[in-house]
Amino acid sequence: MPSERILAQQLVVSRVTVREALRVLEGKGYIESQRGAGGGPVILAQHHSPARLRELLREQLERFLNILDYRLANESASARLAALRRSDEHLTILTQTLDDMQHYQNLPQFRRADSVFHLTIADATRNPFLRQAVEDGRAAMFLPVDALDFQVMLDHTIEEHERILAAIADANPAKAEQAMATHIETTRRDLYTILEIQEKHP
DSSP states (O other): OOOHHHHHHHHTOOHHHHHHHHHHHHHTTSEEEEOSTTOEEEETTTTSOHHHHHHHHHTTHHHHHHHHHHHHHHHHHHHHHHHHHOOHHHHHHHHHHHHHHHTOOSHHHHHHHHHHHHHHHHHHTTOHHHHHHHHHHHHHHHHHHHHTTOOOOOTTHHHHHHHHHHHHHTTOHHHHHHHHHHHHHHHHHHHHHHHTOOOOOO
16 A cells, blocks of 8 residues: 555644554554565455455445435535635635546545645635544545545546535535535445445434
C-alpha cells in the first residue's frame, strides 16, 4: 500500500485519521505494518483472487453498513448547513473538484477529488466537529475498499454530485440534505453490488 503520507493525501485527511483506520485493518488481519526503509502497510490479501477479496470484504459488511449510517447522519447534516453557510470560495472549490472528478485517470485521482468535494462541504459548515466526523467516516469506508483495488462505480456518481452542488449553490438546505442522503444510499447499494450479494432491507 502507499505510505501513510500518500494515503492521507489521496483521501485529503490527516495522517492521524489514516493511522487509526490502518490500525483497524491490521487488527482484522487484512494488512500488516512492516518496519524499515521499504516498510509500511502491506496488504496480506493481495495474492488472493477477486472472489476471495470480495469474501474478505463481505466479512466486514456489518461494519461497512454502520459506517454508511454514520456517514448518512453526518454528511446529510453537513450538506444542509453548507447550503446555509457556504462562501463563494467554497462553491469555486466544489465546481473545480467536480470537473476534476469527471477527468480522473485512476482510482487515487478520483478518490482525492471525491474527498475534496465532500470535505469542502464539511468545511463550509464551519463546524470542526462535523468536519472531523466526515473525515473519519470517509477514511474508515474507503481505505479498506480502495486498498483491495475495487474500482469506483461512476454511472451515477457525477450526476449525484452535481445535484448536491446545485442545491448548495441555490442555498436550499432541504434539497442539499436530500441530495446527499440519496448519494450515500447509492453508495450503500454500490457496496452490495461490489460484494456481489443481495441487498438487505430493514
